[in-house]
Amino acid sequence: MEPQFLLAKAKDEELAKKGECGGAVSALFKYLLDQQLVDGVLTLTRGEDVYDGIPTLVENSEEIVETCGSLHCAPTMFGDLISKHLNDIRLAVSVKPCDAMAIKELEKRHQINPDAIYKIGLNCGGTVMPITARKMIEMFYDVDPAEVVAEEIDKGKFIIELADGTHKSVEIDELEEKGFGRRNNCQRCELKIPRNADLACGNWGAEPGWTFIEVVTEKGKTLVENARKNGYIDVKTPSEKAIAIREKIENVMIKLARKFQDKYLEEDYPAPENWDEYWNRCIKCYACRDVCPICFCKECDLEKDFYTDEDEIAPDPLTFQGVRLSHMCFSCVNCGQCEDVCPMEIPLARIFHRMQKKYRDDTGFIAGVSEELPPLYSPEKE
Amino acid sequence: MLKVAHTICPSCSVGCGVNLIIKDQKAVGTYPYKRHPINQGKNCKKGRDSYQILNENRLKDPLLRKGGLEQVNWEYALETAASQLKSYENREIGIIASGDCTNEEYETLKKFATTLGVENIGYNAKNIPTFNFKTAPLDDVENSDFILIIGDILKENPLLGRRVILAKEGGAEIIAADYPEKTLTGINSDEYIQIESTSSFLDNINRNVLENPQQLSTVIISGLSGEEFENSLKFFQDSHVKLLPVMEECNSRGAMNLLPALSEDELKDLLEKVKILYVVGDDPASYMEESLKNIEFLITQNFLVNETVLMSDVVLPGSCWAEKTGSFTNTAGETQNFEKIVEPPGNAIDDVTIIRELAEKMGLEL
Numbered sequence: 001m002e003p004q005f006l007l008a009k010a011k012d013e014e015l016a017k018k019g020e021c022g023g024a025v026s027a028l029f030k031y032l033l034d035q036q037l038v039d040g041v042l043t044l045t046r047g048e049d050v051y052d053g054i055p056t057l058v059e060n061s062e063e064i065v066e067t068c069g070s071l072h073c074a075p076t077m078f079g080d081l082i083s084k085h086l087n088d089i090r091l092a093v094s095v096k097p098c099d100a101m102a103i104k105e106l107e108k109r110h111q112i113n114p115d116a117i118y119k120i121g122l123n124c125g126g127t128v129m130p131i132t133a134r135k136m137i138e139m140f141y142d143v144d145p146a147e148v149v150a151e152e153i154d155k156g157k158f159i160i161e162l163a164d165g166t167h168k169s170v171e172i173d174e175l176e177e178k179g180f181g182r183r184n185n186c187q188r189c190e191l192k193i194p195r196n197a198d199l200a201c202g203n204w205g206a207e208p209g210w211t212f213i214e215v216v217t218e219k220g221k222t223l224v225e226n227a228r229k230n231g232y233i234d235v236k237t238p239s240e241k242a243i244a245i246r247e248k249i250e251n252v253m254i255k256l257a258r259k260f261q262d263k264y265l266e267e268d269y270p271a272p273e274n275w276d277e278y279w280n281r282c283i284k285c286y287a288c289r290d291v292c293p294i295c296f297c298k299e300c301d302l303e304k305d306f307y308t309d310e311d312e313i314a315p316d317p318l319t320f321q322g323v324r325l326s327h328m329c330f331s332c333v334n335c336g337q338c339e340d341v342c343p344m345e346i347p348l349a350r351i352f353h354r355m356q357k358k359y360r361d362d363t364g365f366i367a368g369v370s371e372e373l374p375p376l377y378s379p380e381k382e
Numbered sequence: 383m384l385k386v387a388h389t390i391c392p393s394c395s396v397g398c399g400v401n402l403i404i405k406d407q408k409a410v411g412t413y414p415y416k417r418h419p420i421n422q423g424k425n426c427k428k429g430r431d432s433y434q435i436l437n438e439n440r441l442k443d444p445l446l447r448k449g450g451l452e453q454v455n456w457e458y459a460l461e462t463a464a465s466q467l468k469s470y471e472n473r474e475i476g477i478i479a480s481g482d483c484t485n486e487e488y489e490t491l492k493k494f495a496t497t498l499g500v501e502n503i504g505y506n507a508k509n510i511p512t513f514n515f516k517t518a519p520l521d522d523v524e525n526s527d528f529i530l531i532i533g534d535i536l537k538e539n540p541l542l543g544r545r546v547i548l549a550k551e552g553g554a555e556i557i558a559a560d561y562p563e564k565t566l567t568g569i570n571s572d573e574y575i576q577i578e579s580t581s582s583f584l585d586n587i588n589r590n591v592l593e594n595p596q597q598l599s600t601v602i603i604s605g606l607s608g609e610e611f612e613n614s615l616k617f618f619q620d621s622h623v624k625l626l627p628v629m630e631e632c633n634s635r636g637a638m639n640l641l642p643a644l645s646e647d648e649l650k651d652l653l654e655k656v657k658i659l660y661v662v663g664d665d666p667a668s669y670m671e672e673s674l675k676n677i678e679f680l681i682t683q684n685f686l687v688n689e690t691v692l693m694s695d696v697v698l699p700g701s702c703w704a705e706k707t708g709s710f711t712n713t714a715g716e717t718q719n720f721e722k723i724v725e726p727p728g729n730a731i732d733d734v735t736i737i738r739e740l741a742e743k744m745g746l747e748l
């Protein structure tokens with residue numbers, strides 16, 4: 001369908017106040033639960049502090065208010081959580097573009113039922129690893145990370161808010177130059193607006209107190225219309241100027257991401273001898289495979305006796321990572337999870353993202369976005 | 383219906399954080415806990431599989447030997463255990479714990495023994511003797527300029543291994559020493575020394591490397607026990623290096639703070655002296671079945687069925703770590719609290735409660 005732009009705001013005052021922008025996302029969730037259109041909503045709640053995002057399934061609409069707000073230091077992944085544990089209910093979920101990409105790939109592989117899920121997309125400028133965030137707040141902001149009550153990313157700055165209301169900000173460029181800031185894969189990520197979800201919600205182009213929504217699917221359109229009719233949200237049309245501003249920021253972000261792709265995947269890509277060093281460390285813990293939302297094969301080839309040979313100190317990279325590469329690299333959505341969880345600090349996402357990018361350049365297949373399966377996909381894996 | 387909850391990994395002494403995925407009150411998986419300062423969401427295979435501990439071989443009811451082991455109610459099981467304990471002299475009573483109970487359990491057990499006047503108490507220290515000095519924090523490992531490692535840290539304690547890798551990436555020099563020809567830690571170090579004995583290795587160590595005050599030097603000791611361990615400690619203790627001994631179980635360090643550390647020989651000695659034994663968490667039958675034969679009456683408290691349970695006269699079903707609130711102290715001496723996430727199965731209950739109720743039945747005031 002033709003994309004449609006609108007500004008939305010929760011009618012419920014508390015949701016509007018506690019929401020990141022206009023609380024529209026939360027209001028939509030509340031509507032879906034109240035009308036029993038879904039059995040549960042999968043979102044993120046704040047745990048001990050702003051660096052601690054905990055996936056939470058909300059079944060009672062009164063609890064939605066506790067999940068309001070964006071957590072930029074919570075690089076979570078919802079794809080496999082849904083395919084493995086929430087496949088038996090009708091679900092609505094807040095998704096960053098990488099969550100939406102993973103879900104899309106899983107839908108194509110019949111691991112998630114597209115008819116049973118509402119994907120409420122959040123635009124995403126990137127996420128920061130929690131411990132990295134804490135360290136950089138100490139170093140660059142000269143603030144005790146425990147004193148931060150809220151954080152946001154705006155106009156190229158990572159901004160923190162303290163209990164007394166003061167704000168402090170540092171340019172993300174500066175942080176990233178020094179090895180802090182967003183995760184490397186986020187720096188390379190060029191899907192900033194999740195047009196692979198039902199709605200794409202964000203602050204770009206929004207007025208204060210409103211959420212900018214790009215309606216992507218018919219399902220999303222119906223949802224917004226009905227939520228409005230039933231008194232859950234107020235809706236208005238954004239100005240042409242706002243739409244243009246949003247588009248401009250998106251383009252700047254995509255350009256920046258491409259620059260980072262060149263940097264991480266070409267210029268600074270580890271040399272073969274660096275990879276040898278990395279593979280030497282691999283402890284064959286399978287964390288990278290298990291966390292990858294695209295790797296879902298129930299009987300993984302990697303568990304055949306050959307690979308779990310105890311005597312071998314480090315697995316031969318060509319066999320171990322090679323199996324994974326040959327099975328799924330075309331579909332890598334660059335979510336960065338494999339790298340995040342690797343106990344041995346191996347920059348895994350770089351390999352997979354690089355391969356998908358090459359494949360994409362050759363075939364036009366964009367993982368997590370294209371409707372079809374990658375041309376080399378073998379369906380016996382399902 | 384679905385819940386993701388923070389906990390501490392019970393599978394080794396590093397003390398990583400891990401999230402449990404609970405579906406319909408059952409642990410079905412783990413989820414990265416990226417906010418945790420020790421491991422930042424990274425876990426080894428053992429850690430990611432830790433949820434399975436909650437589902438395997440669980441004891442669900444108190445058992446009493448009547449020929450075979452039979453299910454009984456709590457009242458009866460505790461009554462029997464209490465009256466048996468009371469029928470022996472204090473010096474005939476032995477109590478042994480394992481290195482994976484909570485600090486709160488050690489405290490309660492210690493009080494229990496003190497109140498009862500029992501001196502034959504301790505925990506299975508897996509041959510690591512008690513020590514008392516400030517150990518290196520994990521962040522110091524990462525910030526070291528020089529690290530000497532005895533043992534295969536990368537393989538056995540991967541999330542401590544990660545700190546070594548980070549130190550190396552930061553330019554640290556890494557030397558590893560161990561018995562095998564080749565180890566994972568060895569192939570990732572600047573130098574690997576295959577040793578025949580720790581004493582000859584220590585004799586040949588160039589102390590100058592370790593005593594350079596300009597640099598932060600850390601020595602990680604794992605896989606050593608008894609005399610070897612003590613000798614290494616002595617060797618490094620009065621140098622300026624920071625030491626980090628790696629214990630085996632998730633709370634051996636906590637146990638050490640509260641109970642006597644008993645080696646296998648000391649445990650055997652204890653068994654020679656006593657007639658009735660109360661085992662909390664440990665599985666002595668797996669390493670000293672012979673010695674257990676001297677025991678007239680065996681009371682076992684555990685969350686799972688093991689060899690000792692099968693030999694016992696009374697079995698008290700306790701809880702798995704995620705079914706209770708408590709704390710573990712990791713190998714670097716950091717104490718971390720964790721919360722109860724799920725209910726224990728069947729009639730199993732919290733271990734501190736079991737010890738308290740047993741005391742109450744004996745007329746003891748803890």
Ligand SMILES: Cc1cc2nc3c(=O)[nH]c(=O)nc-3n(C[C@H](O)[C@H](O)[C@H](O)COP(=O)(O)OP(=O)(O)OC[C@H]3O[C@@H](n4cnc5c(N)ncnc54)[C@H](O)[C@@H]3O)c2cc1C
Nearest residue numbers: 019020021022023024025026043044069071125202203204
């Ligand atoms: C990491 C991140 C980066 C973002 N970057 C941009 C950006 O660059 N430009 C832009 O226009 N918009 C961005 N957004 C979107 C924006 O911050 C708001 O989430 C969006 O406008 C919706 O506002 P709201 O008031 O309607 O949301 P709310 O009503 O507050 O609801 C937000 C929902 O998102 C969930 N959530 C919070 N954090 C996460 C997370 N990390 N992963 C998944 N779900 C989460 C919450 O649980 C809640 O359900 C980002 C959001 C996130 C989470």
Ligand code: SF4
Nearest residue numbers: 097098124126186189
């Ligand atoms: S990979 Fe992309 S969508 Fe995912 S968190 Fe990073 S920037 Fe956001």
Ligand code: SF4
Nearest residue numbers: 292332333335336338
């Ligand atoms: S390979 Fe890594 S980055 Fe790519 S989809 Fe899998 S987990 Fe995400």
Ligand code: SF4
Nearest residue numbers: 282283285286288342
């Ligand atoms: S997560 Fe890292 S260490 Fe574990 S198997 Fe994958 S590459 Fe190897």
Ligand code: SF4
Nearest residue numbers: 391394398426429541
């Ligand atoms: S290193 Fe130890 S504490 Fe950490 S995940 Fe592995 S077993 Fe658990």
